Amino acid sequence: MTRWMDDVESIFKEDSRINQILPDYVYREEQVNLSLAIARALEKDEFLVAEAGTGIGKSFAYLIPAVLWAVQTGKKVVISTKTKALQQQIVEKDLPALRKILDLDFSYAEAKGRENFLCWNKYHQIIAGKKRLEKEELELIEKIMRWAEETTTGDRKEVMVEARLLKKWGIVSAERQTCFKENCPHQEKCFRMKMIKKVHKADIVVTNHAFLLADIMVENRVLPEYEYLIIDEAHSFEREAFDKLSVSLVFSDLEDLLYALYYKDAKWEKGYLTHLKRSFPLLQMLIGELEMLVDKGIQLTAKVKSWLDKNFVSEDDTGFSKVLGEKEKNRFLEEDFLHIYLEWYDTLQLICFKMEDLQREMEVDDEGWELTVFIRNLEQELDKIFTLLEEDIQKSDKIIWLQFYAGRVRAISSSSIATGEILYEKLYLKLKSLVMVSATLAVEGDFSYFISKSGLLLFNQEGRLNTLIEKSPFMYEEQAFMYILEDMPFPDNDRFNEELAEVVSGILDFLPGRILILFTSQAQMKKAARLLRPICDSKGVKLLVQNEDGEAASLVNEYITCPNAVLMGLDTFWEGIDLKGELLKCLIITKLPFRSPDEPFARAASLYFSLQGQNTFTSFMLPDAVIRFKQGVGRLIRSEQDRGIIIVLDSRLEKKAYGSIFKNNTPVKNIKKLSQEEFKRNVAAWLGFIL
Template sequence: MHKDMVFFHIETGFLEGGQEKIREFAALRIHDGQVQKSCFFQEHPKIEINNDDYDELSQNDRTCAISLSGKRGEILDVLKEAVLISHQGTFNLQILEKTINSYLVNDYWDTYELARIFFPMMQDYQLSYLAEYLSLGNDEEEDLQLAERKAYLTWRVFEACKDKGRQYDLSFFDQAQVFLEGWSGKGFFDDLRREIRTQFPERRIQTDLVLAPAPEGLFAQVQTSHRQIPDSIEWVIKSFSQGGILEQSLPGYECRFGQMKMAKLIAEGLTSAHHVVVEAGTGTGKSFAYLLPSLWFARKTGNKVVIATHTIPLQEQLQKKDIPMLEKVLPFSFRTSVLKGKGNYCCLKNWLSCLNNPSEIRVRDQKLAVLSILIWLRETHTGDIQELSKVPGLMALWPNLNADHEMCNPSKCSKAGVCFLLRARKKAEEADVLIVNHSLLFSDLKTDYNVLPEHHQLVIDEAHQIYQTALQNLGSELSLEMVLRTTESIYRKTGPSFYSSLKVRLGSLSERVPAVAWDTFAKHLETIPELCLKVSEQAKELFQLFERILGPNRTFRFVPQHTNLSWWELLLIQIENLTGRIKSLSVVFQNLTSALNGEEADEAEELRYLFATHLRELQQIQETLALAVNVNDPKQVTWLEQSARLYLKSSPIEVNEILREKIFKRLDTVILTSATLSIADSFNHFLQDIGLPLSTKTAVVDSPFDFDEQMKFYILKNYSHSLPSSDQEKVERLSETILEIVKRMQGRTLVLFTAHKLLQETYTLLQPRLTNINIDTLAQGIHGERTSLLETFKRNSRSVLLGANSFWEGIDIPGETLSCVILVKLPFWPPSLPLIEARSEFLKSQGRDPFQELLLPEAVIRFKQGFGRLIRSKEDRGFVVLLDDRVLAKYYGRYFLNSLPIKTHLRGDDNLLYEKIQEWQLGIN
């Protein structure tokens, strides 16, 4: 790099009035890889200095309290004519300019953005994580102040990015160049490109797709051992016993009776072809308990076993941790694979289209996401988006890159030899045990079993989610963006589309397939642009009406009474108009298909496939629109929902009959397991919900943990009744309670909310106060997506994590990092949610109690999940605090308490709570 560089870091704090101010400033000026100058200044965050009281300060206080503005000259001297580089420092740069009263015209590069580009598969880009992941730490710097250490780490992250960039040939920089315009980091790429051209003039320039070498040929034959597979089910049970192969071969493995019991039940279910439901408490080791019998059964019989999970972390655990351990242990080899929906895989044809049409990507974050993908494709073997860090811009870009696209026909694709989706499907066909998620399982049902390979044995983990997932996946949803994406894939004024691609090909098609009446074909084709524009215009009008109907609400359910309202007639007309225009467009595809009748050439077959795909998409839009006005079906609910965008959604109210017919009657064995399936030792609610008879084989396998010894469960008594009347005062009281608990726990706390609004309001009050006592506050919806939040929380024990719905389950943070879980409220679903409201009305119409049969059971299951976040190993210790005393005051409280794996609990006011936490901190039982 030809310029001097200054790596700087700023630590900020809050004054009592809430104003953010610099506490520490550190800078390193680097010339030719060596520190040329450095400076460090520290300012006390709570002391305002003036001439009258300066003389009264001690010498140490004077040093700490020196105002940075007084060091303006020294700071500007260090920064002079250098490239400024920091980590996530754009905002801090503004604070620095304000503090020293100087506008800095230097080039600025952000190592946070560079790291996101050059290390695209990391889950977090905080300096501490980068230092650990890239082994950048230096023990000699441990005695430095925080800002100084971070300035050095920023320098090392920068060098790591530069070293990685040096590996690439100039084609990478050629492809990247057009996406760099307008970004402050462009100079980094320009300098690196010049360096490579100078130092590596003979490096080969690759002109085609640059991908990671496949670990094996796409269709390579996977070899499996011909060693004798154990015949007896007794072998499975003995594997889990004392002295069995697991205990002999896995360091630290302990025989657990519950795990052995569960494995026996599953092996019996597989071999005897009956369904089994097992609730396995935390620490049972349920993954091994179903993996080992499944692998043994699949290899012994040649029957594929499908394992379906709800969450990605569990899939990752099975694929990257549990299965590799069993590969080393079991006396036979086996093949496993993970298959996901088409939308998870990168389509290389779409990717090339993106590179060839860069003008369509105008948003800065999306341009940086393209740069991340450029490097990721040089490293990935799967093309699975879950490998990619969810950097800003990626999710907006991904719909145009993934394989869930009407033009995607892997078997006919020119990139079939390197197609990620085709590779995944091939491995799925060859696998003995195939891992999928719940959504893909239901996609298989919706397509009459055309998604997954043939199988007759199924294991469903996290089975408490199966009912909700069925409702979501067996329903439908539509947004304006979805309609426009469909029409624009058919025709758009600029950029690639079905219409433009086919029009270019007409000449060659007429030569290759002369029997087709291409003149007639072309006339039908020419009607597409106008029809697509009409569909788009009408869809925009309809969704504008939806916005007016929804108003300021988050949801709006369509019910029979609405047919008497003034807007209903307008809604019918709008939907009829849009449906009519979609039908006109569908007729064009039918006419195009008819023009190819009788022609068997490959080109004609490929076109028919594309036409059928477009017709299917248009048909799905029509079906969803029809549901919006069909308000008299008591088993169907349709509503508007505003989230990131406005959706029209529809769902069946009950799915038990569908699950019974399409899963349980069709398959020989279905194993359903979770840590939370029963309510007060009864499985009846779960079995009825999913369509299994009450006579189904069920079992509860208790956790091996001693919850009464390892934790304290504290219910804050009379807390709900003592809350102030105003919402603002309630938030202030809640924030105060959380603050007092977190101070005593020194961070290490997860707070679970049932509403995002309350979470955000609480965060606003908590964050500055916790910052001043050196505790970080992380909040869902504010600090990134779930995975990165959890990684950040795990690495810093002095932090508190605020989470809502998705954080009540699937979180595994063993050790002291998480020592307290605060449950703000009992997790009842709001009865006004459209689906909950409709299901409640349906139950009432049958003379049933929706609270007892729906709201209460759902809340108890979620409560058990939230409670279970604390104790994840035998070494874990801590507190679960419930701030909702309805569990004591209401009759239904016993259902919550009787469903927990704990025999005793504490109850009292907040002073007693703080005293108990203090005792726990001092090791007093």
């Protein structure tokens, strides 16, 4: 073991400074093993895929070797997390504590999207009275004026206002669409540029998956060059990459852009071109031609949307996605669409050309810069249209899907079926060392699914990739019990929701709240909520349903402050929610989390594995569901003091052959199948209630 590896190990000893700085610190061999494995990967330029069970303390396990490596070698280490909340915790809590523990002078910086920062140019336009504001927008400006003048970071996280006002943050936030870049009159005070400069100087850069992936696609224009990368919550990285590396044409974005240029209603002409016509009377003819083109572009966009709505009918009034098959993609090659499409595309392109002509005729710099923004944004929309409807629609390694809302097409999107291969080419090949860590990566102790799906197969074959499993230190045999209700109907049965309501009602008789119910379907959750709400009301229990009673973050806060509450949620609640101690006593999993085969991500993965001659269920659907199930189960026990029960209402866990794979992959070993009649007494007894 090298000297610096000795240094890593010594930091975790109970008689070291870590015990003095972190009041709740407990020495865990699993944490030390993980940290040493990460140190070894950094030192030997290797890749490491590590599963670290809940409670190990993986953040400090990777932060300690990362900091020591950066300081001793002068090499920058980038750390990527799934959520901004964890990113913020590392920057504001963990790294400052680590400075004291290590007694080292190292620098760190947070890298995140421009929308988090105040745009000084937009703010001054508002202060100068150049933008008309709604009531709440004006209230926000009044509340942040003093902060805006004093802040050194311009970071939204510093703004302390009510949530209703923070929703209006977009009026002052930095945006790619409105950025003047090097032509901005306030460039020297640009908070985003300050963030970028700080990031380039830092030893440790902390970012999030979304930002990291966006930066990859623009060839690292924001993040500095780096060769050492640690990805936390790695189980979600490839899924997030699928979304971030996709191309989407959102019709409302294109329409908003055209309306911002010019719009004519029954009484008024509005938009930027109308303003220019007043400012440049000698250019009225050219501007008038441009207005006519923009109006034509708006009409043709409506015509394209109308064609889509006519040819791809949806009776579903909620938001969903439809992946197009070969026959459906061929409709875009038929004469009726091609005629509309070519006129639409040519008109939008002509608008760009005319704006460039207008820009050359204008002599006022400020107005020219603003026109540059419009040109750049419309060119980006044209690039999306061309990519989607002339390139990707004809490629066998791409999928195309329509996004519906309220029965109408709101967007067209495409993505590669081999996201892992893109990550391999654009990210992994540039690295000397990569660490990917999460509590849920392996299936029955095997990392094959994760390695294959994430694009790491070649590194594994070359012997450059190592794997590690460190189990949770929690005493699950004493802390948790899982009950499987074997006589529940399958989740697609009409009786399922009624029997679900009866089960929950029975639990509420002795446990009035502190219950989390996980769903995989918005429609099923709505049906269950309609049945459960009157039951909860009658028992004095507050029912909190995602998207009905609020968004995820606000519902969690309300749940925490309300002792008698039942929380119902979808994907967001299967991972990343941390309810320690008495906050959660009963976790109900309504259905095994198999993805819908019609979901774009699932269709892409299925096509990818089928083209390789593999069974899509065993190669993708099953291991993906097992990892998601393990994430859901992990919501219950979050500390050594927690104690609770898991109730699985999906009888397939007991009746199907693959059920054993799910059970083998949960840390909970107290598992009992019983009937609905038996479960109430068993559950109450285990929790210590007397019926």
